[in-house]
Amino acid sequence: MELPPVGLGTMGIDDPAVVARAIDLGYRHLDTAQIYENEAVVGEGIAMADTPREELTVATKVWASNLAPEDVRVSTEASLERLGLDHVDLLYVHRPIEAYDPATTLPAFDALREDGLVREVGVSNFEPDDLEHAREHLESPIAANQVEYHPLFRPTRALADARANDYELVGYSPLAGGRVFDLPVVSEIADAHDASPAQVAIAWLLEQGIRVIPKASSEAHLRANLAAAELSLSPEEVARIDAIEEREELFPE
Template sequence: MKDFPRLGFGTYKLEDRDECVEAVKTALDVGYRHVDTAQMYHNEEFVGEGLAESDVDLDDIFVATKLDTDNLGYDDVLETARESAEKLGVETIDLLYVHWPLDSYDEDETLAALDELYEDGLIANIGLSNFRPDQLETAIESLDAPVFAHQVEMHPLLQQDELRAFAEEHDHRLVAYSPIARNQVADEEVIVDIAGKHDASPAQVALAWLIEKGATPIPKAASPEHIRDNFAALDLDLDDEDVAAIDDLDSTHRIVDFEEAPWNHA
């Protein structure tokens, strides 16, 4: 099984072919070895081109994608997962998530199809995304295969204590999207002060804090400067005082929130 790197490269909103291809190639050149996309992003083909044009061996890259909410019926999961693999240029998708437990999500059908893909070897790991703890519990019980990862919005302004504890208890990874809260972390005095102390950016501090908490952040960036800046978070060592100061931030600020979101129907 491939290693699961501590930091990934997100591709949300990289919908322009040239921009997406170049961003993926740059990220891999900088050192990223985990690339995250989704059917809903409409860029799997572009990500695949970036992977193919990179000098990095595909066997050394962990590739993750997510099922669209329209594609969660049994047959749709099987068909579109194969389409995703073809677009990405991989024989096996390293991690396939249910993007949202919404719309056509059917616990029995969706999860049975994922088990089949896992058994057939088209996917190496099963992931869930944006699930409530009760939905996670039910899915874990329903699946034959293990849940490898749960992807959620997580950053210093939304610390996801319950889901972190759940991931630890059930032995799956917690993957953090919007890990710098669309750079709103740069408006938080505590984080700015810690960044100054370490001669780092607020984004780097947020990413380093997530890694310290055992999460895997997947920051999205388009420019080479931001791609490199985010990757440098791996070299930032926060001390216990820094971590405690961020832990003490009392915030439940969501970037991604809408009426149908699972947490609004608990």
């Protein structure tokens, strides 16, 4: 599965017009989840937009409490109903906790793919050990692993596993909850490129081959995040951001 470099993270978006505007501006990867409680909003936005469904990659995630095999199917069917779609392009295991059991959960995802309700299977917040166990029980290829990734939190082992096993690494919260604006190195690089710190953080991720799903609501921010894909950082600039010593994980388990 090849994902667009910049997609739309929708956690906290409650207005379908925002989703429709993003699609009309050129976003083709839309990411939601059961726990966000806005799948219906995303679905309404898709219906409002002029872009054909087949041009969109729509992803959602099965929450941890729904990962028993019988609940995987029931909750996914409910997600599809809320989205107003007959299938999603990418279905994630949201976190390998609570009801998750690779031996029983993952075959349920395979069955959804076999039945055409899901095009590809992904995982989210998986460590390399979790990925190794998942591959033992999942017949479908892992299409993506979605993890928190930004200049203050860099799970490089997850990136190495994605590169070694040829699947997409999707970085959520690429702006570190807005904290990138307070990082002097990022601001200096932004000034050198006549760009924003947000665009530099996104470009830094893209330079490493990581796909990103920043959340944005205003048209200006939606446009700016897409434009970050055109920003090229030098190896030296990437290394300066890599060298930031401050660490902060926004969404620990």
